[in-house]
Amino acid sequence: MRTLDWNSEMRLPTFVRAHIQYILIPFALGLFLLLWETIIIVNRFPAFILPTPREVAHSFGANWQSGIFPRHLAITLFEIGLGFSIAFTFATSVGYLLAKSPLLEKIVSPYLIATQAIPIVAIAPLIIIWINTGSVQNALIAALITFFPMLVNTIIGVRSVREEYRALMRSYAANRWQVFAKLEVPAALPIFLGGVRVGITLAVIGVIVVELMWADRGLGFLINFAQGHLDTPLLFATVAALSAMAIGLYLTVVFIEKIILRWRRSVQ
Amino acid sequence: MDHHSLIEIEAVSKHYGPARDGVLALRDVSLRIRAGEFLSIIGPSGCGKSTLLKMIGDLLAPSAGRIVVNGKTPEAARRARECGIVFQTPTLMEWRSVAQNIELPLEIVGAPRAERQQRANALLDLIRLREFAARFPGELSAGMQMQVSIARALAFRPAILLMDEPFGALDEITRERLGRELLDLWTKTRVTIVFITHSVPEAVRLSDRVAVMSPRPGRIERVLAIDLPRPRSAATRDLPRYWELLREVRAALGLNEPK
Ligand SMILES: Nc1ncnc2c1ncn2[C@@H]1O[C@H](COP(=O)(O)OP(=O)(O)O)[C@@H](O)[C@H]1O
Ligand SMILES: [Mg+2]
Numbered sequence: 443m444r445t446l447d448w449n450s451e452m453r454l455p456t457f458v459r460a461h462i463q464y465i466l467i468p469f470a471l472g473l474f475l476l477l478w479e480t481i482i483i484v485n486r487f488p489a490f491i492l493p494t495p496r497e498v499a500h501s502f503g504a505n506w507q508s509g510i511f512p513r514h515l516a517i518t519l520f521e522i523g524l525g526f527s528i529a530f531t532f533a534t535s536v537g538y539l540l541a542k543s544p545l546l547e548k549i550v551s552p553y554l555i556a557t558q559a560i561p562i563v564a565i566a567p568l569i570i571i572w573i574n575t576g577s578v579q580n581a582l583i584a585a586l587i588t589f590f591p592m593l594v595n596t597i598i599g600v601r602s603v604r605e606e607y608r609a610l611m612r613s614y615a616a617n618r619w620q621v622f623a624k625l626e627v628p629a630a631l632p633i634f635l636g637g638v639r640v641g642i643t644l645a646v647i648g649v650i651v652v653e654l655m656w657a658d659r660g661l662g663f664l665i666n667f668a669q670g671h672l673d674t675p676l677l678f679a680t681v682a683a684l685s686a687m688a689i690g691l692y693l694t695v696v697f698i699e700k701i702i703l704r705w706r707r708s709v710q
Numbered sequence: 711m712d713h714h715s716l717i718e719i720e721a722v723s724k725h726y727g728p729a730r731d732g733v734l735a736l737r738d739v740s741l742r743i744r745a746g747e748f749l750s751i752i753g754p755s756g757c758g759k760s761t762l763l764k765m766i767g768d769l770l771a772p773s774a775g776r777i778v779v780n781g782k783t784p785e786a787a788r789r790a791r792e793c794g795i796v797f798q799t800p801t802l803m804e805w806r807s808v809a810q811n812i813e814l815p816l817e818i819v820g821a822p823r824a825e826r827q828q829r830a831n832a833l834l835d836l837i838r839l840r841e842f843a844a845r846f847p848g849e850l851s852a853g854m855q856m857q858v859s860i861a862r863a864l865a866f867r868p869a870i871l872l873m874d875e876p877f878g879a880l881d882e883i884t885r886e887r888l889g890r891e892l893l894d895l896w897t898k899t900r901v902t903i904v905f906i907t908h909s910v911p912e913a914v915r916l917s918d919r920v921a922v923m924s925p926r927p928g929r930i931e932r933v934l935a936i937d938l939p940r941p942r943s944a945a946t947r948d949l950p951r952y953w954e955l956l957r958e959v960r961a962a963l964g965l966n967e968p969k
Binding site (some may be wrong): 607 | 737764767768769788789791793794795797801803805808809814815817818819864952
């Protein structure tokens with residue numbers, strides 16, 4: 443005879459409980475799409491005001507097959523990748539130098555802060571005049587807003603190393619490279635990687651804004667194009683593709699971050 | 711050999727900050743530390759104990775005077791890795807396992823992996839924490855972390871162990887246990903220990919000699935020989951001489967109530 447266990451009666455199977463998010467997330471998404479479709483049917487909105495999810499999906503499918511989406515997506519991804527790489531290289535190298543030299547930081551930081559205080563739309567035209575090479579110029583403008591959180595977190599990360607740890611390395615007569623590789627880098631990593639997460643989202647924003655305002659290619663341009671032609675389903679499809687790309691990039695960074703932090707623990 | 715002085719501190723002063731209005735932390739301090747001895751330095755907070763220790767370890771330079779460590783300048787002694795240092799906090803690297811933390815100093819000198827592992831295991835046996843080799847510092851108690859920190863300081867087989875209030879942040883029970891463990895380790899390795907503490911009983915329990923410092927600017931007020939028999943145990947506290955020495959150290963610190 444089974445004894446009556448109220449808890450076990452109420453409990454879902456273990457497998458379902460362990461993977462509940464994989465059931466609830468699509469469920470919530472489905473509910474959202476259903477609600478969206480219902481609102482349009484009830485209110486009879488025309489497609490150029492608010493398209494139904496099915497119209498958006500259709501527009502996406504058609505533009506993907508015709509090669510329009512893949513082409514613009516590739517351009518945008520390339521610009522994000524380039525802009526992020528430029529920002530990353532600058533932020534880590536300059537950030538490390540500034541972290542090591544408070545004097546240099548005092549001298550240079552007003553200019554670095556100024557680049558953040560001036561709106562990107564005010565600096566961008568100047569860069570476009572100077573560079574004027576399509577993708578490279580867009581990547582540079584994006585890099586301008588992307589580098590800052592990574593720079594700041596590099597500085598904070600390196601400065602977070604307590605003086606006693608440095609004294610310890612000194613007592614071992616460790617050289618500069620050893621202090622860098624065995625103390626500063628692993629100690630600064632968690633804070634630094636926090637900056638990288640913010641950086642990748644800003645790189646997406648930067649590239650899209652530039653493409654929206656000035657470019658003739660990329661997802662940002664496609665949004666602009668769709669708006670000009672009152673092709674609201676295409677507009678929605680582009681924004682959806684953009685969101686999916688941004689989420690994908692963010693999750694990629696989080697994934698790489700996990701690998702790096704695991705590596706930090708295993709390899710010395 | 712017993713009375714050969716391993717560390718000589720001669721008329722050392724230390725001034726922090728600008729020449730005109732900085733802090734004079736130490737004034738005219740002289741002290742000779744013998745090879746193999748356990749010497750405690752005790753004194754009120756801010757009297758310059760840490761400053762003195764850092765100058766021996768060449769983490770700071772004296773403003774005046776001379777320090778000789780094992781026949782060398784402090785800098786040469788540091789380059790020869792004569793001193794192991796233990797701070798008040800364990801200062802372990804949280805991303806390294808216990809064994810990897812102990813191996814770090816040996817990695818810096820480029821010792822081969824097999825030798826590092828052998829040495830780390832021997833040290834882990836010494837502190838009786840072998841089964842924690844693969845754990846990370848966050849998984850250890852504060853007392854165990856301090857033991858690992860001490861083991862790491864011994865990795866080079868230094869002639870001198872400089873300890874800056876190593877048990878100051880621990881509870882009384884752990885503190886006593888680690889004190890006993892430290893004496894055991896000192897007997898086995900014959901390392902010279904310079905031990906800073908706030909605790910009078912701890913200084914008397916552990917040391918061969920206790921150097922008592924005055925408030926800032928710090929000077930060595932008195933050096934008391936602790937002539938209690940070794941090995942020391944809980945029974946040491948039953949000796950009348952133990953209580954006499956406690957009283958003497960307290961008197962030198964100006965702690966006894968006026969009669
Ligand atoms: N880096 C520093 N700059 C200025 N003053 C310091 C510095 N380090 C210590 N001092 C001062 O020197 C005195 C001695 O400090 P310290 O050696 O840490 O004392 P203790 O270890 O005995 O508590 C204190 O008054 C402290 O304020
Ligand atoms: Mg101190």
